[in-house]
Structures are given as C-alpha cells and as structure tokens.
Amino acid sequence: MEWSGLGSVGSISAFWSQLVVIINHFKKLLSGKSLLISLPYLWLILLVAIPLLIVLKISLSDMGPTSVTDVLSWSQGWPTIKINFSSYLFLASDQLYIDTYLSSIKYALLTTLICLVVGFPFAYFMARAPKYLQPMLLMLIMLPFWTSFLLRIYAWKTLLVSNGIINNALLSLGVINQPLAIMNNSFSLVLGMVYSYLPFMILPLYANLSKLDLRFLEAAADLGANAFKTFWLVTVPLSKAGIIAGSMLVFIPAVGEYVIPELLGGSDTLMIGRVLWDEFFANNDWPMASAVAVVMMLLILLPMSLLSRYQSEQAESKL
Amino acid sequence: MSKIFARTWLIMVYLFLYLPIVTLVIYSFNDSPLVSIWSQASLRWYSALANDRDLIASVVLSFKIALMVGLLSVLFGTLTAFVLSKYKRFYGRTFFFSMATAPLVMPDVIVGLSLLLMLVSLQHWLGFPERGLLTILLGHALLGTAYAAVVVSSRLKEMDVRLDEAAMDLGCKPRQVFRFITFPLIMPSLISAFLLTFTLSFDDVVLASFLSGPGYSTLPMVIFSRARLGLNPSINAVAAVTIAVVSVAVIVSSIYHVRTQRKRDHEIAMRYSDGSQ
Numbered sequence: 132m133e134w135s136g137l138g139s140v141g142s143i144s145a146f147w148s149q150l151v152v153i154i155n156h157f158k159k160l161l162s163g164k165s166l167l168i169s170l171p172y173l174w175l176i177l178l179v180a181i182p183l184l185i186v187l188k189i190s191l192s193d194m195g196p197t198s199v200t201d202v203l204s205w206s207q208g209w210p211t212i213k214i215n216f217s218s219y220l221f222l223a224s225d226q227l228y229i230d231t232y233l234s235s236i237k238y239a240l241l242t243t244l245i246c247l248v249v250g251f252p253f254a255y256f257m258a259r260a261p262k263y264l265q266p267m268l269l270m271l272i273m274l275p276f277w278t279s280f281l282l283r284i285y286a287w288k289t290l291l292v293s294n295g296i297i298n299n300a301l302l303s304l305g306v307i308n309q310p311l312a313i314m315n316n317s318f319s320l321v322l323g324m325v326y327s328y329l330p331f332m333i334l335p336l337y338a339n340l341s342k343l344d345l346r347f348l349e350a351a352a353d354l355g356a357n358a359f360k361t362f363w364l365v366t367v368p369l370s371k372a373g374i375i376a377g378s379m380l381v382f383i384p385a386v387g388e389y390v391i392p393e394l395l396g397g398s399d400t401l402m403i404g405r406v407l408w409d410e411f412f413a414n415n416d417w418p419m420a421s422a423v424a425v426v427m428m429l430l431i432l433l434p435m436s437l438l439s440r441y442q443s444e445q446a447e448s449k450l
Numbered sequence: 451m452s453k454i455f456a457r458t459w460l461i462m463v464y465l466f467l468y469l470p471i472v473t474l475v476i477y478s479f480n481d482s483p484l485v486s487i488w489s490q491a492s493l494r495w496y497s498a499l500a501n502d503r504d505l506i507a508s509v510v511l512s513f514k515i516a517l518m519v520g521l522l523s524v525l526f527g528t529l530t531a532f533v534l535s536k537y538k539r540f541y542g543r544t545f546f547f548s549m550a551t552a553p554l555v556m557p558d559v560i561v562g563l564s565l566l567l568m569l570v571s572l573q574h575w576l577g578f579p580e581r582g583l584l585t586i587l588l589g590h591a592l593l594g595t596a597y598a599a600v601v602v603s604s605r606l607k608e609m610d611v612r613l614d615e616a617a618m619d620l621g622c623k624p625r626q627v628f629r630f631i632t633f634p635l636i637m638p639s640l641i642s643a644f645l646l647t648f649t650l651s652f653d654d655v656v657l658a659s660f661l662s663g664p665g666y667s668t669l670p671m672v673i674f675s676r677a678r679l680g681l682n683p684s685i686n687a688v689a690a691v692t693i694a695v696v697s698v699a700v701i702v703s704s705i706y707h708v709r710t711q712r713k714r715d716h717e718i719a720m721r722y723s724d725g726s727q
Contacts, residue, residue, distance in 0.1 A: 168540055171529040171595075175549040178592040182564035183552075189567055253463050256456035268460070270704070275467055277696045279653050281670050282689040285677045286470030289477065292681070295486045296473055326466070387557020389656055394677055404559045411563060411660075421567070424560045435555055 183428075190218055190421035218422035228423070231401040232430065238317070238402065239385035242324040246332040246381045247374065249325070254336035254373075255366070258343070269337070272330050284323055284394050291319050291395070315397035323395040324385050331384075332377040339373025340366075375437070383431055403427055475693060478686035485681040495687035502684060505672055512669040515587055516651040522591040523647035524640050527598020534599070535606040553596040562660030565589050569661070581663030589657040594647030601646060605639035606632075 193215040222228045257268050275283065290296045293310040301307045313319055347369065351361040367374075389404035396402060403423065410420040478496075482489035499505065530550050537543070553561055569585050572578075579585055609632070617627045655670035662671065669688075676682045 164537065164540075167529065168533050168537060168546075171526055171533055171550075172542070172546055174526050174595065175530070175546065178565065178568075178588065179549040179552050182568035185567045185571060186560075186564045249463060252456075252459050256460050259456065260460075270700075271464060272467070274700065275471065277649055277700060278471060278693050279670065279673075279689070281653065281655055281673055281677070282474065282685070282692065283470050285673070285685055286474040286689070288677065289485050289681055289686075290470060290473060292486065294484075296477075299486060326470070329463070329467070383555050384557060387559055389557075389559050390674070394674075404557055407559050407563065417567070420563060424563055427557065428560060431555065431557070 186421045186424055189417050190425050191215055192418050193217060215418075218418045219426075221419070222422055222426060227401075228406070231403050231406050232426070234401045235386050235403040236430070238321060238324065238400070239382050239388075241321055242328060242385045243332075243378050243382045245321065245325045246329050247378060250329055250332035250336055250377065251370075251374070254333050254340050257333075257337055258341040265341070272333055272337075276330065280327060281390065284327065284391055287319070287323055287326065288314070288394055291322075315395070317397075317400050320392055320396040320400045320402075323391040324388060327391060328381040328385060331380040335376040335380065336370065336373040339370045339376075343369055379434055379437070382434060386431060387427060471689075471693060474686055474689040478683070478690040480683065480686075483683060485683050485686065495683045496691075498684055499687045499691070504667070505669070505684070505688065508667050508669045508672045511583070511666060512652055515583060515590060515668065516648045518587055519590040519594050519651035520644040520648040522587070523594025523598040524602075524644050526591070526595040527643055527647075528602050528636070528640065530595060530599040531603035531606055535603055550596055550599050553593050554600070558654070558656035559660075561593065562589065562657045565592065565657070566660045581661065582666045585661040585663070586658050586666065586668065589661045590647075590651040590654060593654070593657065594650055597650060598643035598647055601643040602636060602639050605636050609635055 191214045193213075257265065260268060288295075291314040292298070293312070293314060295314070297313070298307075298310040302310065313322075343366065347365050348361055351365045356364065387404045388402060389408055392400060392402040392405050393408075396405070404427075407420050407423045407427070410416050410423060477485060477488070479491045479493070480488050481492035481494055530546075534543075534547060534550070565585075565588065569579065569581070569588070573580070579588075613631050613635070614627050617631045618624075622630065653670060655668075655674045658668045658671055659674075662668065667675075673685055673688065676685055
C-alpha cells in the first residue's frame with residue numbers, strides 16, 4: 132500500500148493528535164480575547180503606526196527629479212539602505228523654518244495664556260452658579276462645537292475685514308475715523324484661535340472646579356486669608372490638574388493649526404501647519420513636508436509627556 | 451458686587467462665543483452681494499443655494515461619508531474601549547493605548563500627510579485604493595475611532611462590574627452578557643459617539659483635502675475654497691441652514707433625553723413602591 136510510506140497507523144494517529152493540538156491552539160488564538168484585541172489592534176497599526184513610519188522613512192529620503200527615491204532599495208539581490216538627512220539639514224539651517232517653529236510656539240502659548248485668563252474665571256463662576264442653571268450653561272458652551280468650525284472661523288472674517296461688520300459699525304458710530312487693521316495679522320490669528328479653543332480650556336476646568344470642596348475655602352477664610360490669598364493659595368493649587376489638562380488641550384492643536392492661519396492670518400504670521408501644507412501641495416516636496424512633520428511631532432511630544440505624567444492615572448482609568 | 455462681576459464675565463464670554471454665529475445667520479438674509487454691508491432683507495442667497503450644483507453634490511458626498519464614518523468609528527471605537535477597559539494585561543497594551551490616543555493629540559496636517567503617504571504606497575503595491583470617497587472615509591474613521599473610544603470608555607468606566615458578575619452567576623455566556631447587559635447600558639454612549647464622529651467627519655477640511663482625489667469635494671472643502679478667495683454670501687446661507695438643522699437636532703435630542711430620564715425615574719419609583727407593599 133502507498134500508506135506504508137508514511138509508516139505505521141500509530142504514527143498517523145500521533146500526527147493526527149498533533150494536528151488537533153495545533154488546530155486547537157489556533158482556535159484559541161482566534162477565539163474571544165485574541166480576536167477582540169487583534170481587530171482594533173490591526174486597524175490602528177494600519178492607520179496610525181504604519182503611516183507614521185512611512186513619514187519617517189520619506190523624511191529620510193531624497194527628492195529625486197520626478198519622484199521620491201526610496202530609502203530601501205534592492206541592488207543585486209541585497210537590500211540597501213540609503214539614508215539622506217538633507218531635509219533635516221535644510222530645516223536646521225534655514226532661518227525661515229526656525230522662525231516658523233518659534234512663532235508657532237509663540238502664538239500657541241499666547242492663545243493658551245489668554246484662554247486660561249478668560250476661561251478660569253468663567254469656569255469658576257460657572258461652577259458657583261445655581262445648580263439648576265449649570266446644565267444649561269454647560270450646554271451653551273458645547274453647542275458651538277456642533278456647528279461647523281470652518282463656518283465660525285469664516286464668520287470672524289466677515290466681522291474683522293477692513294470693510295467688515297465691526298469696522299462699519301465703529302465708523303458709523305464715529306468711534307474711529309479709519310478702519311482698524313484687525314484682519315490678516317497676529318491679532319486676528321490669536322483671536323480666532325482663542326475663539327476656537329476656549330471651550331477646550333473651560334470644560335476640564337469646570338469639571339475640576341465643580342468638584343472643589345468649598346470647606347477648603349471656608350477654612351482658608353476662617354484662618355484669616357483674604358479673597359485673593361484664598362484664590363491663589365487654595366483654589367489654584369487644587370485645580371492644577373484641570374489647568375494642565377486645559378492648557379494641553381489648547382496648546383497642542385494650536386501649534387499645528389492650519390485652517391485658522393490660512394483664513395485669518397496674514398503673510399507675516401508664520402505657522403508651521405501652513406508651511407507643511409505648502410511644502411506638500413505647492414512645492415510637492417514630500418521629504419521636506421515629512422521632515423517638517425517629524426520635527427513638529429517631536430515638539431508636541433515634549434508637552435505631551437508632561438501631560439501624560441500628570442494625567443496617566445486619570446487617562447488610564449478612563450480608557 | 452462680586453456677583454455682578456461674575457455674571458458680566460459669563461455673559462461677555464457667551465456673547466463672544468455666539469457673536470459670529472448670530473451675525474452669520476443675520477447676514478444670510480442680506481440682499482447685498484457685499485457680505486458685510488446691509489442693504490435689505492431677502493431670501494436671495496437661499497434660492498441661489500438651491501441651484502448651486504457643486505454645493506449640493508458636496509453635501510451629498512459629505513453626508514454619505516459622515517454616515518459611514520459614524521458607523522465605522524462606533525464599531526472600532528467600542529472595540530478599542532472594550533479591549534482597554536476589559537483586558538488590563540496583554541502583549542503590547544501600552545503601544546495599543548498610545549496608538550488609540552495619538553490621533554487625538556496629533557495635528558490634523560500630520561494625520562493627513564501620514565495617511566496619504568501610506569495610501570500612496572499601498573496603491574503603489576496593490577493598485578488600489580484610488581483617492582476618493584474610500585480614502586477620505588478611512589481617514590475620518592481613524593479620527594472617529596479615537597474619539598468614539600474616549601466616549602464609550604468613559605461610559606464603560608462608570609458601569610457597575612457587579613451587573614456583569616450577576617449575569618454570569620445566573621448562567622450567561624460572555625456573549626450573552628454583552629448582548630443583554632453591557633450593550634443596553636452603553637447604548638446612549640454609542641449614540642453620542644455616533645453623533646460626535648458624524649459631526650467630526652462633516653466638519654473636517656484638512657484630512658479631506660489630503661485624502662480626496664479629483665471629483666471628490668466634501669462640503670467643508672467647497673466652503674474652504676470659497677472662503678479662501680474672499681467673502682461669499684452663499685456661505686452665510688449654508689451656515690444658516692447648518693445652524694438651523696443642528697439647533698433642531700439638539701433641541702429634539704434634549705427633549706428626548708429629559709423624557710426618557712423622567713420615564714426611568716418614574717419606573718424606578720414605581721418599582722420601589724411595589725417592593726415596599
């Protein structure tokens with residue numbers, strides 16, 4: 132018989148039982164937990180990890196005459212890696228890029244600071260408002276979120292341009308003689324960013340301040356602290372987590388913002404998101420755009436590590 | 451004194467938040483082609499809207515994409531939230547967690563660029579996907595997954611584990627626990643995650659611009675390209691329509707929310723009174 136080539140019946144059954152063990156192993160892998168984990172895992176690897184690796188790879192490659200030359204190439208059957216730092220070198224040597232990064236950080240910091248100065252009292256007063264009013268006050272903060280961000284930025288454009296609604300109103304009232312220059316400069320840029328990100332500052336601050344134990348404030352008052360001292364020495368330290376969370380939620384998206392500088396900024400208000408866009412769409416320089424992106428990510432990782440240090444417990448319990 | 455100050459501060463900030471929205475709506479009824487100069491009231495820009503083919507096509511495209519994004523994001527967001535809340539220890543959990551939060555903290559331009567470069571290489575190797583509806587959908591669904599995961603997991607965190615345990619003690623299989631206990635309890639958060647991701651997709655211009663191909667312009671892309679060129683009264687009309695739709699949706703959903711809450715409170719009260727008899 133041809134079977135004899137495989138050996139005795141015993142070895143076949145041994146082989147069979149081995150096969151069953153292997154199949155069961157795979158079944159176990161595919162069942163329940165593993166399947167549940169691997170589905171979102173693969174989805175995120177495909178859409179987060181791989182794209183970021185590709186950005187890194189392209190940032191290290193050279194812009195050829197027509198297309199990007201690959202970092203990894205095959206010559207005579209062997210993989211060859213050719214790393215090209217020219218984009219990074221150009222980035223570090225060109226004053227324009229350095230200025231742009233610095234001014235992005237400057238505008239983002241300014242936006243964060245203004246949001247904090249406006250948002251902290253707001254959240255504080257909101258948390259002190261009558262309990263029955265608070266859900267409505269909160270909803271009024273969230274409501275603009277549901278209407279298009281783009282349209283709200285566009286609305287500021289109609290308000291701020293030199294023959295816009297604000298200037299026309301002030302001119303007809305006789306407050307000013309000539310239109311104010313409040314559009315396409317750093318004023319309109321920061322105004323637009325404060326407007327868009329203020330709710331991101333208010334919401335975590337409110338969540339934090341509404342849980343504040345009022346007895347601490349009473350205790351401070353009993354011990355003779357005045358209102359300012361109580362605020363500075365009790366309220367602010369107790370709401371530190373909210374301040375940090377709110378500041379990060381404003382600062383991080385503000386650094387890379389593209390739409391607001393494009394619609395409200397001027398030619399001299401340099402923002403890095405806009406530079407990345409132009410490198411990619413106008414200059415078609417993929418390695419340069421990727422290098423700009425990599426450096427931008429590194430810039431964001433720094434405040435983010437701060438955030439995660441303060442928030443890791445909170446975030447972990449949330450997710 | 452301090453009360454007046456507090457009230458003034460609150461009112462000023464609300465005015466600041468609502469001023470642009472209100473002026474957009476008011477000036478959408480302005481007859482003049484110059485956006486910022488009021489001439490007389492008219493519905494002219496609304497009738498122009500009805501004949502604006504590009505705009506209507508873009509609304510249809512955006513709506514299609516947003517609908518699918520909502521569903522995909524809720525699916526993957528729920529899976530992500532479920533895995534993170536249920537399995538505290540598995541290989542690469544930290545990596546998984548950082549991947550799930552990365553889209554929330556990365557600027558849109560980076561997400562858009564990285565996804566586009568990935569899709570270009572994918573197309574280079576496999577010959578598909580062509581840039582268009584599918585690629586925009588993937589980009590928005592990635593962002594949506596991250597947001598939906600946050601929404602759903604905050605709900606999962608509030609859930610009482612003892613309910614699951616009770617169901618298992620009563621003989622439920624894990625699948626049945628999910629079907630009859632977890633799912634009904636997280637349902638409200640799934641709906642809010644859907645609405646949130648739908649809105650995100652309907653509102654995004656940066657990712658869509660990176661990922662779209664010729665012939666596929668979403669509504670925000672059309673608005674953005676017009677707004678870039680200058681002021682355009684047709685945008686005011688679009689804004690007014692959007693705001694009307696959103697306001698109606700918010701009012702209806704809050705009425706529904708209040709009603710179900712009342713019904714539930716009533717039922718709980720009834721049960722308690724039954725039990726005491």
